[in-house]
Amino acid sequence: MNRRAHITGWGKYVPEKVLTNHDLAQIVDTSDEWIVERTGIRERRVRGENDTTTSMAAAAAREALAVAGLEPEDLDLIIVANSSPDYLLPSPANFIQHTLGASCPAFTIAAGCSGWVYGLATGHQFIQTGVYENVLVIGVEIISHALDYTDRTTCVLFGDAAAAVVLQPTTEDAGVMTFELGSDGSRAHNLWVPGGGTVNPVSQKVVDNREHYIRMNGQEVARFAMRKLMSCLSSITAQAGITPHDLDLIIPHQANLRIIESAAKHLGLPMDKFFINVHKYANTSAASIPLALVEAIQEGRVKPGDTIGMVAFGSGLSWAGAVVRMGVRETELAHVNGNGHVKVSI
């Protein structure tokens, strides 16, 4: 019998504080018009005083656990996709595990914006092999801490958020059907933080040169993103014996609406096949795909039995995609329409 990881719980946390394009235009030489025209972003959330990577992740996780009808002690594994930890050591997964009151193993995957899909594939492996039953996969970023608010080419693009899913086994025709993970380290310097690591440790010079902030070659990353969105979508669907046209919904990494529109045009896919929330949150890195998935479910865009394609891309340069079939039984998505937290039966 084919055992797969199946999504049975979902939750999100976005900080209350909204930073609009107009707010940014007061800080750097930009405009709402430029940002909307080039990226589709209108606003993003930024962490409030009390928001930490741990607190945001825990809030999203608690919601996901409630939807799945699980308690923290039921968890066998916590995987956290994150590149903006509260502290350099230990990994944020440990703080999150403790805050949730879980006693299972926990670790962090640092694969930039692709991290959560890497986490989904990893959680799927532990479930498929029969090792674990209940796996929590969180994507969380306080990316605003790594933004140079004097650099208009990067600071307008990102926002903070957290989202989480619970994975449990199923032997039905549902769950993670296929995935692809990729890395091209030869192009790593196109999106990186040059200072603060062991090669170029924190120093006055690093701070003066603003090397502790994200640097990006936007055009190079945009070309890579476009190519990978198309090729990864094609390859994960081909593995599943379908084409991108057969997908009920596509959840692309929410980095830039223009990249998504361009890929859709090249693939001959209508834009209404894509779930979009980049206008509200900008690029929330590892939180981007799960946040879009959670909102798609909560807005009723996902029906029982739907087949969803997800593709992420980002620093590394990395990419990751997965085809996931949602619960095939009506009861499993019963709470989609706002009926509160319904225990999921699989």
Ligand SMILES: CC(C)(COP(=O)(O)OP(=O)(O)OC[C@H]1O[C@@H](n2cnc3c(N)ncnc32)[C@H](O)[C@@H]1OP(=O)(O)O)[C@@H](O)C(=O)NCCC(=O)NCCS
């Ligand atoms: C960043 C990005 C939107 C820039 O769009 P673009 O059309 O490539 O713009 P360019 O970089 O060619 O810059 C064009 C001009 O706009 C300017 N510009 C850049 N950011 C600006 C901003 N926020 N406001 C106003 N002008 C801006 C540039 O300085 C440049 O001016 P110049 O011609 O006088 O030098 C685009 O490259 C992109 O989306 N890249 C991928 C980013 C991404 O998704 N990264 C994360 C991946 S996980």
